[in-house]
Amino acid sequence: MRREALRPRLLGRRVPLPLAAWLTLVWTALWGEVSVGTVLGGLVTGLVVTWLLPMPPIDRGIRLHPLPLVRFLAYFAFDLVISTGRVVFYVLRPGDPPAQFVRVPLRTTSEPITVLVMVAISTVPGSLVVERYPGELLLHVLGRPGDVAEPVRRDVAGLEERIVTAFGTSRDKEELV
Structure with a gap:
């Protein structure tokens, strides 16, 4: 109404x-x-x-859920601080920092949610989305020694879940299950 x-x-x-x-x-x-x-x-x-000149209805595929948004922003701010410290440590230390490419699967098929995940990943120091494939991302991860494939996949899955909870539609949330 x-x-x-x-x-x-x-x-x-x-x-x-x-x-x-x-x-x-x-x-x-x-x-x-x-x-x-x-x-x-x-x-x-x-x-x-x-x-x-009537405009057609546009559904951007994004919803705003205030409490999950606060949770996402808190985790994101914490991740920014930790990742910045990690990158600064390896920049000031002599020698090459550890770097790897990691393929990360995505559970969501929503284009707007995928873009938000990619922006969030690329905003954090030490991580960059190199390529997007159907259903997965190729990331360049800097400053994490050892085999980091599984921890990075878990981190991105958590980030994706927080973004879907904060911005997703009910269909997006069903895809995470």
């Missing part, structure tokens, strides 16, 4: 008021002055444009 209130009908066609308001703001900014005439002209233009 709330969404319907934001999309009243004008001559039989729905007009999204938030988009019309945004277009009014852009119109006013382009004219460079805030006056009654400019705002009314922007509002009329916004209503006409949204009525004549």
Whole structure:
């Protein structure tokens, strides 16, 4: 019911008021002055444009769940601190740092969730997504000695789960099971 209130009908066609308001703001900014005439002209233009050129509904495949988002951000911040310390240690130490390539399977098939996982991995120092294959990622991992394939896979699985819990749809959550 709330969404319907934001999309009243004008001559039989729905007009999204938030988009019309945004277009009014852009119109006013382009004219460079805030006056009654400019705002009314922007509002009329916004209503006409949204009525004549209706946008199809877009589902970005992302939902926001506040408490799991806080959990994800806490883990992510902790991982940033630990990984930064690890990389700094190996940079200051003489010799080459340990580095490996690791193939990591993904359980989700959602493109937006996969992109979020890739961004989160690449943001953390010492890890980089080199390639994306269907259902898996190839990572370059720096600063972790020994055979790190299984620990890295577990870390990415946990990251993927936290991202799906914070941003995923119910279908995304079903894929993790």
